[in-house]
Amino acid sequence: MFEALWHSLPDILSVSSLLAVAVGVVAGIFLGALPGLSATLGISVLLPFTFGMSPQVALGMMAGIYNGSMYGGAIPAILLRIPGTPAAVATTFDGYPMAQQGHANKALRVALVSSAIGGLASGLALMLLAPPLGSVTLMFGPTEIFWVSVFGILSIALLIKGNAVKGLISAGIGIFVATVGIDPVSANERFTFGSLYLDDGISVIVLLIGLYAMPPVIDTLVNPQSGEESHAKEVGDEGFFKSLVSMLGYWKTWLRASLIGIAVGILPGAGGSFGTFISYNEAKRSARNSEEWGKGEPEGVAAAETCNNADTAASMIPALTLGIPGTSVAAVMLGGFLIHGLQPGPNLFREHPDEVFGFMWQFLIASVMLLFLGGSVATRLFSKVLYLPRPLLGSIILSLMVVGAYSIHETLFDVFLMFGFGVFGYVLEKLKFPMAPIVLGVILGGFMEYNFRISMLMSGNDPAVLWSSAPSIVLIAMIVMLIVLTCFKQRLSSLIGKRLTN
Amino acid sequence: MLNDWNKMTLIAGLVALMPLAAQADFPDKDITVVVGYGPGGGTDITARVVGRYLEKYLDGDASVVVKNVKGAGGVIALTQVSRADPDGYTVGTFNVPASIGRMVDRKVSYDLDSFEFLSSVTSDPNTLITQRDDDIASLDDLKQACAGGGRLTLGLAGYGGEDHFAANQVESALGCHFTYVPLGGDGSARTALMGGHVDLAVVNVSAAYNYQDSVNFLGVMDESRSEYLHDVPTFKEQGYDIDMASTRGYVLPKGTPTAIVDQYNEAFAQMFEDPEFLEDMSREAVPAAYLDADAWKALVEQQHQAVLELWNSDPWK
Amino acid sequence: MKAISKGLMPTAGICIALIVTSTSFIVMGTGIPLESAMFPLTVLGVVGVLSVVLLAQSCLQGRQCEAGEGHPESLGKVLLGLLCVLIYLVAVAKLGFYVSTFLMIPLMSAAFGYRRWERSLFGSALFTVMLYLLFDMAMGRSLPHGWLM
Numbered sequence: 010m011f012e013a014l015w016h017s018l019p020d021i022l023s024v025s026s027l028l029a030v031a032v033g034v035v036a037g038i039f040l041g042a043l044p045g046l047s048a049t050l051g052i053s054v055l056l057p058f059t060f061g062m063s064p065q066v067a068l069g070m071m072a073g074i075y076n077g078s079m080y081g082g083a084i085p086a087i088l089l090r091i092p093g094t095p096a097a098v099a100t101t102f103d104g105y106p107m108a109q110q111g112h113a114n115k116a117l118r119v120a121l122v123s124s125a126i127g128g129l130a131s132g133l134a135l136m137l138l139a140p141p142l143g144s145v146t147l148m149f150g151p152t153e154i155f156w157v158s159v160f161g162i163l164s165i166a167l168l169i170k171g172n173a174v175k176g177l178i179s180a181g182i183g184i185f186v187a188t189v190g191i192d193p194v195s196a197n198e199r200f201t202f203g204s205l206y207l208d209d210g211i212s213v214i215v216l217l218i219g220l221y222a223m224p225p226v227i228d229t230l231v232n233p234q235s236g237e238e239s240h241a242k243e244v245g246d247e248g249f250f251k252s253l254v255s256m257l258g259y260w261k262t263w264l265r266a267s268l269i270g271i272a273v274g275i276l277p278g279a280g281g282s283f284g285t286f287i288s289y290n291e292a293k294r295s296a297r298n299s300e301e302w303g304k305g306e307p308e309g310v311a312a313a314e315t316c317n318n319a320d321t322a323a324s325m326i327p328a329l330t331l332g333i334p335g336t337s338v339a340a341v342m343l344g345g346f347l348i349h350g351l352q353p354g355p356n357l358f359r360e361h362p363d364e365v366f367g368f369m370w371q372f373l374i375a376s377v378m379l380l381f382l383g384g385s386v387a388t389r390l391f392s393k394v395l396y397l398p399r400p401l402l403g404s405i406i407l408s409l410m411v412v413g414a415y416s417i418h419e420t421l422f423d424v425f426l427m428f429g430f431g432v433f434g435y436v437l438e439k440l441k442f443p444m445a446p447i448v449l450g451v452i453l454g455g456f457m458e459y460n461f462r463i464s465m466l467m468s469g470n471d472p473a474v475l476w477s478s479a480p481s482i483v484l485i486a487m488i489v490m491l492i493v494l495t496c497f498k499q500r501l502s503s504l505i506g507k508r509l510t511n
Numbered sequence: 512m513l514n515d516w517n518k519m520t521l522i523a524g525l526v527a528l529m530p531l532a533a534q535a536d537f538p539d540k541d542i543t544v545v546v547g548y549g550p551g552g553g554t555d556i557t558a559r560v561v562g563r564y565l566e567k568y569l570d571g572d573a574s575v576v577v578k579n580v581k582g583a584g585g586v587i588a589l590t591q592v593s594r595a596d597p598d599g600y601t602v603g604t605f606n607v608p609a610s611i612g613r614m615v616d617r618k619v620s621y622d623l624d625s626f627e628f629l630s631s632v633t634s635d636p637n638t639l640i641t642q643r644d645d646d647i648a649s650l651d652d653l654k655q656a657c658a659g660g661g662r663l664t665l666g667l668a669g670y671g672g673e674d675h676f677a678a679n680q681v682e683s684a685l686g687c688h689f690t691y692v693p694l695g696g697d698g699s700a701r702t703a704l705m706g707g708h709v710d711l712a713v714v715n716v717s718a719a720y721n722y723q724d725s726v727n728f729l730g731v732m733d734e735s736r737s738e739y740l741h742d743v744p745t746f747k748e749q750g751y752d753i754d755m756a757s758t759r760g761y762v763l764p765k766g767t768p769t770a771i772v773d774q775y776n777e778a779f780a781q782m783f784e785d786p787e788f789l790e791d792m793s794r795e796a797v798p799a800a801y802l803d804a805d806a807w808k809a810l811v812e813q814q815h816q817a818v819l820e821l822w823n824s825d826p827w828k
Numbered sequence: 829m830k831a832i833s834k835g836l837m838p839t840a841g842i843c844i845a846l847i848v849t850s851t852s853f854i855v856m857g858t859g860i861p862l863e864s865a866m867f868p869l870t871v872l873g874v875v876g877v878l879s880v881v882l883l884a885q886s887c888l889q890g891r892q893c894e895a896g897e898g899h900p901e902s903l904g905k906v907l908l909g910l911l912c913v914l915i916y917l918v919a920v921a922k923l924g925f926y927v928s929t930f931l932m933i934p935l936m937s938a939a940f941g942y943r944r945w946e947r948s949l950f951g952s953a954l955f956t957v958m959l960y961l962l963f964d965m966a967m968g969r970s971l972p973h974g975w976l977m
Contacts (some may be wrong), residue, residue, distance in 0.1 A: 053549065053579075054969055055548045055549065056550045060559060070906055093872065146702070146706075147702065147705055147706035147707075148706060149706070150703065150706055150707075150708035151703075151708065156938075167831055170890060172882075172885075174878055174881050174882045174885060175882065177878050178846065178878045178879060178882065178963060181871050181872075181874050181875035181878065182875060182903070184871045185853075185868055185871045185872055185875065188867060188868040188871070192864040192889075193669075193693060193695060194692075194863070194864070195670075195691060195828060195861065195863055195864050196616070196669070196670045196671065196827060196828040196862040196948070197828050197860055197861050198784055199852065199857070199860055199861075199864055199865070200856065200857070200868070203618065205582065205583040205586055205587055205590070205617075206582065206583075206587070207582075208582065208583035208584070208586075208617075209583060225907045226913075227906060227910065227913075230909045230912075230936065230940045231905045231906055231940065233910050251541075255606060268801050277699065277702060327702075330699065331701075331702045332698035332701075332702075332718070332721075333696070333698045333699050333702050333704075340549075341549070341550065341925075344549075344550055344552065344555070344556075346797065347553075347556055347796075348556055348559070348795070350794040350795055350796070352721050352722070352796050353698075353723075354721030354722055355721070355722065355724060356721050357721075362525065398937070398942045399940075399942075400937040400938075400939075400940040400941055400942040401933070401937045401942055401948060402937065403936070403937075403949065404933045404936040404937055405933060405942070405955060406934060407913060407932070407936070408929045408932065408933065408959075409915065411916075411917065411925065411929075412925075412959065412963070412971060414946075415925075415971060416969060416971070418580075418581065418582050419579075419580065419969070420582075421920070421921050421972060422921065424917055424921075425917060428914065428917055432910060435906075435910075436838075436842060436844075439836055440839055440842055445909075458867045461692075462863070462867075463692060463694070464666075466690060466691075467664050467690070467694050467708060467709060469662060469690065828859075
């Protein structure tokens with residue numbers, strides 16, 4: 010295998026291949042950074058053109074787009090609190106407060122370095138462990154995935170700050186939205202109002218654009234001079250290497266987030282993006298200063314951004330070995346492989362080693378390039394956005410929201426649906442309902458229901474199936490541990506708190 | 512130099528010729544193939560290969576553009592095609608029996624009479640698989656297991672597709688009772704089987720032949736053996752008359768001028784004479800198989816009848 | 829228009845709205861076969877109950893909290909903003925994306941206080957043409973076209 014790895018390297022270092030990766034990274038950063046556009050969109054638009062390209066160039070560009078867009082999503086999340094992708098929602102928690110305090114550049118740098126590290130870890134996992142990790146995927150049937158989603162849903166509870174009832178209502182709304190459409194288990198329409206456009210359910214991207222982008226757009230329009238603005242314009246500056254040194258202390262978070270990202274990435278059909286919530290929570294839980302989290306802690310940005318790049322290459326593992334992509338981006342990238350006659354499966358590595366191992370190299374190269382291209386080109390350009398007059402900025406974002414909502418299914422229905430969610434989101438935001446549980450509810454709600462019902466179907470309604478396999482038991486143990494530790498920590502800190510006040 | 516009169520006659524003559532010219536020069540603008548599924552899927556890849564050769568054999572200088580209108584199992588795309596101008600510039604993809612299944616189990620605004628059926632270009636037979644080290648390694652084993660009254664779970668992509676209809680036929684032919692587990696796609700069904708989460712799975716040959724090390728093929732549901740799986744007997748060879756495949760073909764809106772329909776049919780026929788086309792199709796692992804307009808229409812009608820009967824006797828939702 | 833800054837009224841309002849919506853969805857959902865309906869209806873039930881709890885909570889807490897933290901925006905201006913957005917979306921559907929976007933950016937900016945026309949017109953033209961080149965020309969994925977284009 011290592012021979013094959015070396016053998017594929019010269020091709021990858023050719024000018025055309027390197028250029029393709031570079032173009033992909035830059036395009037990806039833009040796609041991720043423009044609210045509404047996404048890597049899935051970019052790659053699916055690119056696919057038809059790759060017909061005429063050599064596979065190496067096409068795959069390299071896709072690897073670049075995937076990596077670039079995951080970092081790109083952090084830019085509007087930090088600067089404007091508009092996550093470009095669901096995976097960037099957790100980046101807003103600390104990234105936006107940092108920007109508000111005048112540390113936008115620092116936040117962007119932390120995001121950039123963390124993204125590159127996550128991407129590197131993921132690329133290495135793909136390169137060294139793809140076949141064995143592919144068989145790990147096989148162990149994860151519906152029951153195990155059900156427990157993973159329970160684990161994810163539990164993180165909602167930890168995300169909630171302020172009024173718990175509001176947080177739970179938000180989560181409930183999200184979970185309900187996830188059930189709209191054709192029920193995947195028994196094919197009945199649920200809450201579709203007879204509309205074909207709702208048959209496939211509500212796209213989480215449409216919801217995300219509406220909920221997260223509409224309130225700030227309305228605010229930028231309505232308050233041309235916002236009080237918060239004074240600080241936000243100072244993006245702050247600090248030498249790149251100086252800031253890099255100060256980041257070295259995040260190594261634990263980087264490592265943990267990478268592992269979580271890879272683990273979630275290889276799960277079949279998991280949708281990847283909820284890994285960032287788990288990663289954020291785990292990092293916060295183990296931090297000494299966890300009260301500071303959510304108020305502008307750079308390590309929070311690191312936890313989220315490392316994780317969302319760490320599932321990029323990892324989500325290609327089940328796609329390449331088993332033909333089942335872990336995320337929607339991986340799904341369209343799999344299409345890119347198919348278009349070039351590269352059929353997923355065990356034979357892929359035997360029959361097309363140059364393309365496959367070359368693709369793995371390209372993933373690594375993309376991560377390294379991200380560090381340079383992202384730092385110089387993109388970040389400098391995008392932090393200028395804050396200097397645009399607010400009404401102008403608001404209307405430009407508005408038109409991008411339309412582009413984003415429209416281009417998922419190329420229907421205006423989604424555009425108006427997005428508006429509906431936008432109005433709803435505005436009201437909820439003003440009343441201090443948290444948004445993140447809604448997004449997480451949409452991502453995980455349907456997933457949890459489907460896997461639970463499929464488990465029951467397979468076992469003939471015998472609940473014992475839920476704890477009958479080793480991975481299930483491990484997951485249950487982890488869930489129990491999480492609950493116990495959280496309660497324990499709360500008890501402990503409230504005890505300490507009492508001591509101090511008494 | 513032309514005087515006014517001459518100009519007039521020239522223009523009049525051109526105007527008179529225009530309809531004729533338009534007829535003769537089809538295509539003179541871009542043709543759109545509306546694909547009901549996302550980019551990178553089987554139907555999309557087939558359409559893109561076919562599109563290239565349509566450009567070649569329709570003898571115009573127009574290009575063929577593939578447009579993905581995914582959603583509602585292809586219904587949104589077919590609705591658009593059925594309502595498009597019948598001028599030959601909008602082509603739709605029609606998969607049998609999946610598109611028929613959607614006509615039966617959803618409220619759709621079109622029927623078989625809304626389309627001109629052109630040709631079908633692929634045929635991907637179904638196959639019944641078990642895990643490599645499973646006790647059930649042949650149809651006889653399966654029949655015995657079923658006779659013992661064992662409850663078996665069967666993974667499939669979803670209800671109302673060829674895998675579902677095939678599984679239904681296997682049940683009645685071998686006297687089995689399966690618990691259907693819809694897994695959302697061929698790949699997921701095969702993966703669930705390989706992971707031991709279901710006992711059996713019905714998938715297309717193209718989705719499984721790459722995994723011969725991990726699965727047993729109990730039989731292929733086709734007239735003859737598959738070129739991808741030479742050693743696997745057909746259901747017919749084993750005494751069960753089960754024949755099920757996913758075929759992909761193309762339709763035009765009803766009312767398209769006969770001359771244009773003929774032009775398309777000729778183009779499809781020529782395509783299958785072209786070794787380059789067949790080579791391209793096999794490179795994408797799409798099993799090419801040609802049915803001309805009449806044969807395909809007959810297949811569509813026969814399948815429609817069968818699906819309707821099944822729906823009436825045992826609706827799947 | 830003072831209601832929005834009071835806090836109590838809107839929270840109570842949204843609670844009632846949520847209760848009504850979830851109840852009507854539950855009523856609608858009774859037509860769905862049980863196995864499919866069970867999960868969404870349970871979730872709706874929970875949302876309904878939680879809304880009742882929140883309603884009670886906000887009534888008990890009375891007027892003291894919840895209010896005051898948000899910006900004292902006037903409800904009228906917000907509604908005007910939303911209306912403008914809606915008009916733009918309808919224009920996208922009717923006139924086409926490019927024309928409406930080209931018009932919307934300067935008009936919207938002017939309506940909300942940025943009146944340097946030459947800049948906003950230039951920016952808008954540049955932006956729209958860029959999107960056109962990117963989507964309709966380069967990627968062959970057209971954005972909505974309408975009467976004008």
